[in-house]
Each structure stands twice: as C-alpha cells, then as structure tokens.
Amino acid sequence: MPHETGKQRASKIPLDYFRHASPLDRWRLWLAIIALAATLAWIGWAVVNGKAAQLRYSPGPLAEAHALWDDQCEACHIPFQPIKATNLPLVARGTRPADERCRNCHAGAPHHAMSIAVPDSCADCHHEHAGRNASLVRMPDFTCVQCHANLAEHSTVKTLYKNVERFDLNHHPEFSLIREKAADPGHLKFNHQLHMSPGMHVAGKADPGWTLAKLAPSDRGRYRLAGQRDTDRVVLECGSCHRIASASGNTLSGGADPGSGHMQPVTYENDCRACHPLSVEAARGDQPSIEIVHGQSPAVVHRRLTEDYLGRYLAEQDSILDARVESMPLPGKLSPDKTLPVRNVINARVLAAEKTLYQGQQSCALCHELKPTGGIELVEALTLGQAPRFDIVKTAVPAVWFRSAKFNHTAHRSMQCRDCHAGAYADSPAASTHSSDVMIPGIANCVQCHGPPSAQAGGARYDCTECHRYHGREANPGLSHFDIESFISGSSLKNAAKVDSP
Amino acid sequence: MLLGGEHWKRHRNWCLFVVVATAAAFLWAAAVMRQTSAWPGGSSIPGFTFGLVGGGIIVFEVLLWFRKQVRAWRIGRARAWLRAHIWLGLLSFPLLVLHSGFHLGGSLSTVLMLLLVIVVLSGIWGLALQQWLPKYMLDQVSAETIYSQIDQLSIQLLHEARRLVDVVCGTIDSAGIEGAGEEAGEHLVVGAVRAAGRVRGKVLETRAAPEAISGCEPLRDFFATQVAPFLEHGNKSRSVLRLPGRASQAFQDLAGRLPKPAHEPLATLEDFCNQKRQWEQQKRLHFWLHNWLWLHFPLSLALLVLMFVHAWAAVKFW
Numbered sequence: 041m042p043h044e045t046g047k048q049r050a051s052k053i054p055l056d057y058f059r060h061a062s063p064l065d066r067w068r069l070w071l072a073i074i075a076l077a078a079t080l081a082w083i084g085w086a087v088v089n090g091k092a093a094q095l096r097y098s099p100g101p102l103a104e105a106h107a108l109w110d111d112q113c114e115a116c117h118i119p120f121q122p123i124k125a126t127n128l129p130l131v132a133r134g135t136r137p138a139d140e141r142c143r144n145c146h147a148g149a150p151h152h153a154m155s156i157a158v159p160d161s162c163a164d165c166h167h168e169h170a171g172r173n174a175s176l177v178r179m180p181d182f183t184c185v186q187c188h189a190n191l192a193e194h195s196t197v198k199t200l201y202k203n204v205e206r207f208d209l210n211h212h213p214e215f216s217l218i219r220e221k222a223a224d225p226g227h228l229k230f231n232h233q234l235h236m237s238p239g240m241h242v243a244g245k246a247d248p249g250w251t252l253a254k255l256a257p258s259d260r261g262r263y264r265l266a267g268q269r270d271t272d273r274v275v276l277e278c279g280s281c282h283r284i285a286s287a288s289g290n291t292l293s294g295g296a297d298p299g300s301g302h303m304q305p306v307t308y309e310n311d312c313r314a315c316h317p318l319s320v321e322a323a324r325g326d327q328p329s330i331e332i333v334h335g336q337s338p339a340v341v342h343r344r345l346t347e348d349y350l351g352r353y354l355a356e357q358d359s360i361l362d363a364r365v366e367s368m369p370l371p372g373k374l375s376p377d378k379t380l381p382v383r384n385v386i387n388a389r390v391l392a393a394e395k396t397l398y399q400g401q402q403s404c405a406l407c408h409e410l411k412p413t414g415g416i417e418l419v420e421a422l423t424l425g426q427a428p429r430f431d432i433v434k435t436a437v438p439a440v441w442f443r444s445a446k447f448n449h450t451a452h453r454s455m456q457c458r459d460c461h462a463g464a465y466a467d468s469p470a471a472s473t474h475s476s477d478v479m480i481p482g483i484a485n486c487v488q489c490h491g492p493p494s495a496q497a498g499g500a501r502y503d504c505t506e507c508h509r510y511h512g513r514e515a516n517p518g519l520s521h522f523d524i525e526s527f528i529s530g531s532s533l534k535n536a537a538k539v540d541s542p
Numbered sequence: 543m544l545l546g547g548e549h550w551k552r553h554r555n556w557c558l559f560v561v562v563a564t565a566a567a568f569l570w571a572a573a574v575m576r577q578t579s580a581w582p583g584g585s586s587i588p589g590f591t592f593g594l595v596g597g598g599i600i601v602f603e604v605l606l607w608f609r610k611q612v613r614a615w616r617i618g619r620a621r622a623w624l625r626a627h628i629w630l631g632l633l634s635f636p637l638l639v640l641h642s643g644f645h646l647g648g649s650l651s652t653v654l655m656l657l658l659v660i661v662v663l664s665g666i667w668g669l670a671l672q673q674w675l676p677k678y679m680l681d682q683v684s685a686e687t688i689y690s691q692i693d694q695l696s697i698q699l700l701h702e703a704r705r706l707v708d709v710v711c712g713t714i715d716s717a718g719i720e721g722a723g724e725e726a727g728e729h730l731v732v733g734a735v736r737a738a739g740r741v742r743g744k745v746l747e748t749r750a751a752p753e754a755i756s757g758c759e760p761l762r763d764f765f766a767t768q769v770a771p772f773l774e775h776g777n778k779s780r781s782v783l784r785l786p787g788r789a790s791q792a793f794q795d796l797a798g799r800l801p802k803p804a805h806e807p808l809a810t811l812e813d814f815c816n817q818k819r820q821w822e823q824q825k826r827l828h829f830w831l832h833n834w835l836w837l838h839f840p841l842s843l844a845l846l847v848l849m850f851v852h853a854w855a856a857v858k859f860w
Contacts, residue, residue, distance in 0.1 A: 062690035075840035097855035098648035180579035
C-alpha cells in the first residue's frame with residue numbers, strides 16, 4: 041500500500057504546475073521547431089536555387105522527349121493558367137494558351153475538319169509527368185471513343201464512318217480495304233501464284249521453269265536456297281522481294297517510314313531485274329547487248345537506242361570516216377535508188393529493239409500497262425523512224441496500305457507471312473493470280489491475338505492507339521526554329537507563346 | 543480517447559461516415575478510371591475534389607492544437623474535437639491517396655505522401671496505445687501523480703525520508719525538524735511549498751514523530767547506500783530497490799537487524815520506495831503513451847507547410 045493518499049500527494053503539487061512543460065513536452069516542442077526549420081530551409085533552398093528547384097514541385101519526371109525541360113516549368117506552363125481544359129468545369133473549354141508552346145515544335149495536323157472540338161487542348165490527351173518511359177501518344181480508348189462511339193453527335197456533317205467502341209468483331213468496322221473490296225491500284229501486272237511457284241513453272245508446260253542458271257552469276261547467290269544447284273528451279277519466298285524498312289541503310293520511297301515497320305517498296309532494280317533484265321541484243325552477235333535504264337519513258341529509250349545504234353553503225357563502217365565529203369556536192373551525183381540511207385538502217389534496228397522491249401517475251405508490257413497517245417491503237421504505236429506513241433502508266437502500288445491505321449511488320453516478324461497473306465502462296469486455295477488482288481487480312485485475323493486474354497484471343501494490345509494516330513500525317517505548318525541555347529533553356533518556347541497569352 | 547465498449551456509440555456514426563465517404567470516393571475514382579484506363583490525377587475533377595477536401599481536413603486537424611491553446615474560448619467540446627480529429631484524419635488518407643492518383647510524383651509530392659503516412663500511422667499508433675495503456679496504468683500505478691511533477695515529488699520524498707532517518711537514528715531531534723510547528727515534539731511535520739501565481743505558502747501535514755531509537759546504524763547505512771540513490775535517481779541508480787522482489791527482501795533482511803521500534807519507520811521508508819518505483823513505471827508508461835506525438839505533431843506542421851507549397855505550385859503550374 042502506498043504511504044500517501046492521492047489527496048496527500050496532490051497537496052504537494054504546485055497549483056500552477058501546468059505552466060511548466062514536462063520533458064516530453066519540451067522534446068515535442070523542440071522537434072516541432074526542428075521540423076519547421078527543416079521545412080522552411082528546404083523551401084528557402086528551392087526559392088534560392090530557382091529553376092533547378094522547380095523539379096521538386098513537379099508531379100513526376102517528364103517523358104524522355106521533354107527531359108530537357110524537367111526543371112523548367114515555364115517552358116510549357118503559363119503561370120496560373122490551366123494547361124488543360126477538359127478536366128475542370130471551372131475552366132472554359134477551348135484551346136489553351138499553353139498549347140502554343142507545344143505547337144512550337146508539334147504543330148499537329150487537325151484530326152478531322154468536321155469534328156466538334158473535343159478534346160480541346162494538347163494536355164487533355166497528352167499526359168506528361170508520368171515518367172521517363174511513359175508514352176505521350178498511348179491514349180486510353182476513352183479519348184477516342186468519347187466521340188467515335190457516337191460519331192453523329194460529334195460531327196458537323198453527316199459522317200459515313202461507323203461507330204467504334206473497342207477493337208473486336210462486333211464493335212469495330214471491318215477494314216475499309218476489305219469492306220470496300222478495294223482493288224490494287226498499282227497498274228503493275230503481277231501474279232503472286234506464278235511467282236511463288238518453284239521456277240515460275242506453269243503446270244502442264246514442258247518448260248522446266250526458271251532455274252538459277254538463267255540468272256546472272258552475281259544474282260544466283262541471293263536467290264539460291266540451301267543445297268540448291270544451278271540447275272535447280274528458283275524458289276521465291278516472301279522475303280525475296282519484301283523487306284521491312286529499317287531506319288538505317290535503306291533509301292525509302294513511296295511513303296514508307298524508316299523504322300516504322302513498314303514494308304520497303306518493291307523496286308525493279310532490287311527485286312525484278314535479276315529475272316527480268318532490260319536489255320536488247322546488239323545488231324551483231326559479237327557486240328554487247330544494250331542495257332536499258334528502267335523507268336525511262338519510251339521517247340527517251342527511243343533516242344537512246346537511236347544514238348546507240350548510230351554509234352555502232354559508224355563504228356562498223358570505218359570507210360565512212362575516211363570518205364571525202366564535198367562541201368557542195370553536185371546535185372544528182374548520187375542516185376537515191378542505188379543506196380540506202382544510214383537513217384533507215386538505224387531506224388530499222390531501233391524498231392526491232394523497241395519491239396523486243398515492248399512486245400517481246402521479256403517486254404516492259406509484261407509488267408507495265410502501255411497507254412497509246414493520240415487516239416491510236418497500241419499496234420500502231422511503233423513505227424519506223426518515230427518515237428513510240430504510247431506512255432508507260434506510272435505504277436502506284438501503295439507503300440502503306442492502311443490509310444488510317446499503322447501496322448508494324450517488325451513487331452510481327454515472328455509470325456509466318458502465310459497466316460496473314462495466304463493468297464500470296466501458290467499452294468493456297470485462294471492463291472492470287474491477278475495483280476488487282478489485295479492480300480491485306482481483315483479484322484478477324486487481327487483479333488486472334490489482339491483482344492482481351494481469353495481462349496479466343498492472345499491478349500496482345502488492342503487499344504485504339506495500338507493502330508491509330510489522332511493527328512494526320514500532313515506536314516507540320518509553321519514550326520519554329522530556335523538556336524541551341526534558347527531551345528535548351530526553354531526561353532524561346534516561352535517567348536514564342538507570349539503573343540497569345542491573354 | 544477510448545473507442546471500445548460504451549464509448550463506441552459516440553464513434554459509430556463517425557466510423558460509418560468515414561467508411562461511406564471512402565467507398566464513395568473510391569467508386570468515383572474507379573468510375574473515371576474505367577473510362578480513362580488510369581486513376582484520375584490531382585487536376586481531374588475527382589482528383590482536385592479529393593485534394594481540396596483532404597487539404598481542408600489537414601488544416602482542421604492542425605486546428606486541434608490551436609483549440610488546445612485557447613481552451614478558454616470553448617470552441618466546441620474537446621471530446622467532439624478529438625473525435626473529429628481522429629475520424630477525419632483517417633478519412634484524409636484515402637482521399638489524398640486518391641488525389642495522388644496512386645503516383646508518388648516528384649520530390650515534393652513524395653515527401654508529402656511520406657509525411658502523411660507517418661502522421662497518420664503515428665496517430666493510429668497513439669490511438670491504439672490510448673485504448674489500453676491508461677487502464678493498465680490505473681491498475682498498476684496506484685500512486686499515479688502528475689507526470690511533470692514526478693521529479694519534484696521524488697525530491698520531496700527524498701527529503702522526507704532523510705528527515706525520518708535522521709530523527710530515528712538520533713542525528714537530530716524532532717525539535718530540529720524543518721517546518722515543525724506547535725506540536726513538533728509529538729509529530730513529524732512534512733509539507734511542500736506550493737504556489738498559485740504570486741501566492742506562495744506551505745501545505746503541511748503531520749505524522750507522529752518517532753523518537754530516536756538506538757541500534758539503528760544499519761538503517762542509516764541502508765538509507766545512504768540504497769534508499770537515497772533510488773529516491774533521487776530512480777531506475778538510473780544502481781540500487782537493489784529498483785526491483786520489487788529484491789527490494790522486499792532487502793527490507794525484510796534489514797528489519798531483522800533492527801530493533802522492533804524501528805520497524806514502523808522502516809515500513810514508511812519501504813512505502814516511499816514503492817511509491818518511487820511506481821512513479822518510475824508511470825514515467826515509462828507515460829513515455830509510451832505520448833512519444834508518438836514526437837512524430838505526429840512536428841511532422842503535421844511540416845505537412846501543413848509543405849501542403850500549402852504544393853497547392854501553390856500546383857495552381858501556378860496547373
């Protein structure tokens with residue numbers, strides 16, 4: 041038992057005891073002072089260090105593309121003005137002044153002229169401060185389907201496009217190429233079934249087909265499969281002509297972007313010349329054949345042949361070079377009936393060569409369409425002494441088939457070509473025999489992999505931005521150009537936008 | 543503040559409110575996330591709302607300190623304030639996590655989230671300790687006194703013990719006892735100087751003053767080597783009296799070596815030591831009952847200041 045009662049103990053306690061802090065209270069006070077001092081010191085340091093300290097306020101690192109301005113908020117932000125418009129009802133909708141800072145470098149083409157302006161500002165869709173590796177163009181489907189799920193309400197005109205809610209057979213329309221049964225607009229005659237048959241051999245023909253021996257020695261190695269001899273037939277594969285465009289080493293044309301995973305356009309020089317050389321035989325067997333440059337117009341080829349044959353004729357007729365030519369020949373000295381003009385000889389040889397080029401077995405017409413000019417028939421187009429009166433229709437095989445979507449062959453390189461392009465194979469029931477055939481697979485082919493993980497789909501990405509981009513491919517108008525110093529500091533971006541700041 | 547038992551009925555509605563508000567906030571954020579495939583950030587409508595409400599709650603939480611400073615103003619009942627402090631504080635955590643969009647963000651927002659977590663957890667820790675430590679103290683520390691006065695009371699106890707030993711051992715007679723009054727010859731008068739503002743005075747109590755007893759030298763030695771160090775320094779001393787079992791044994795041994803008349807003063811000394819031992823326990827329990835405030839209070843202030851910086855920066859670079 042205690043010696044004292046509580047009352048007795050209380051009698052010993054000063055009545056103003058509460059004015060004196062306990063050790064615990066003193067510790068608490070000191071720790072509070074330290075915590076406040078540390079906090080204020082940090083803030084003070086941030087103020088003194090200015091720009092470098094702005095990083096501390098940032099809600100997260102910028103994406104790699106913008107990492108340069110990680111600590112320069114005002115390179116993109118206008119103080120006390122919201123950078124985005126759609127999230128807060130307090131902010132009037134519409135393009136934000138800060139968008140001008142984006143457009144200094146990214147003057148993105150408009151999406152659709154007829155679309156009602158949603159979203160309004162760049163930052164409504166492109167969310168920054170999500171980390172170095174965050175994608176600024178991988179939008180959630182919501183940003184697209186908020187309009188595309190009901191296009192009628194978001195278009196200023198009646199639209200022919202179908203509503204899209206997500207990527208599957210029921211909520212996404214079939215690709216337009218399939219839906220509209222589009223034909224290849226390429227004006228190039230090509231039979232995939234024939235070319236994918238070993239040796240281009242046509243069943244029933246005695247011809248053994250195209251063998252490696254028929255190729256120039258320099259080309260045989262490229263087309264020779266493992267273990268093949270020169271007497272074996274040439275066997276073409278998809279990769280014999282179709283190669284994925286890479287960012288390095290390839291000069292591209294026709295709209296295929298380097299590094300985009302597009303297929304490199306098929307060209308005569310790379311992919312046709314080995315089997316379809318453009319040469320005409322010389323007039324004499326001991327002379328080299330005449331190589332024709334692919335892509336030249338018939339008129340240019342005509343002139344070239346004329347010049348070539350004329351040169352060779354002169355070389356053959358050495359005596360002409362030694363003949364004495366009077367400056368003023370007397371009329372009637374030479375009888376035109378007894379001699380043949382050199383012009384006629386040359387013209388005959390040129391005409392023969394042109395018939396080889398344009399009407400022979402290995403002629404241009406084998407692949408190209410010839411279009412007579414001047415309202416004549418094609419058979420009348422080749423005449424002695426005249427340039428051919430037809431044009432070769434320019435080929436227009438699309439380098440990129442999908443008009444509104446993107447497809448990356450590199451990402452799909454592990455798949456066999458046949459799974460998507462069965463028509464290209466000679467042994468396929470649907471083998472393509474016409475150049476107008478479009479062998480682009482439909483949506484049903486894609487959803488085998490691109491859909492939610494299930495027994496029916498593989499779980500590959502199927503969001504809108506996997507295939508689509510919002511902004512068009514048009515060139516950026518009015519991009520600004522800065523010197524290095526002002527670009528790095530971000531001051532140029534800021535000043536460029538000032539004119540639009542309210 | 544107790545939550546259990548009969549106290550729960552006062553907390554039930556608060557708890558229900560917090561659960562419903564948290565669920566509603568999550569549902570709102572989840573509905574937006576379902577559309578946008580990402581948790582709404584701080585500048586979205588729900589994120590901004592969560593930030594605004596969460597920030598307001600933090601300001602209110604800190605106002606509890608202000609409320610304690612101006613008790614005389616009587617701005618609501620203290621219990622009501624504390625209940626609101628506890629439950630709104632708990633609500634602020636999910637709201638501010640939702641405000642963050644489940645991203646830590648940059649340095650400032652990371653520090654803010656870290657501070658919030660520590661403040662909330664320390665508050666929960668303190669609340670949990672308050673559910674059973676006071677009751678345990680009531681059971682175990684019957685001699686409980688005001689924590690801040692323990693050191694002062696211990697000194698008084700030491701002086702009383704010393705006077706008692708001096709009288710019993712004949713070092714001084716009862717007439718020489720400090721503070722003795724009219725009946726000093728018959729009673730041991732003890733007291734403390736108490737003050738209330740400028741008024742100072744002694745509150746006295748008296749006990750029967752023992753006479754000097756011969757043969758008490760062991761008591762004097764025991765007091766000097768064990769009792770005095772323990773009463774002065776408590777558990778920091780090397781006295782055997784720190785441990786209840788050994789203390790009881792030591793007093794029993796000493797009683798065997800003292801004449802019977804000295805047993806009563808010896809029992810008084812033992813009471814003094816028991817009292818001191820309880821105060822030591824009270825100090826230990828009091829430390830655990832309140833040490834969470836070392837984190838909770840200072841970091842709350844830091845959180846408040848940085849929160850305003852965050853709000854300013856967020857609005858500036860909106």
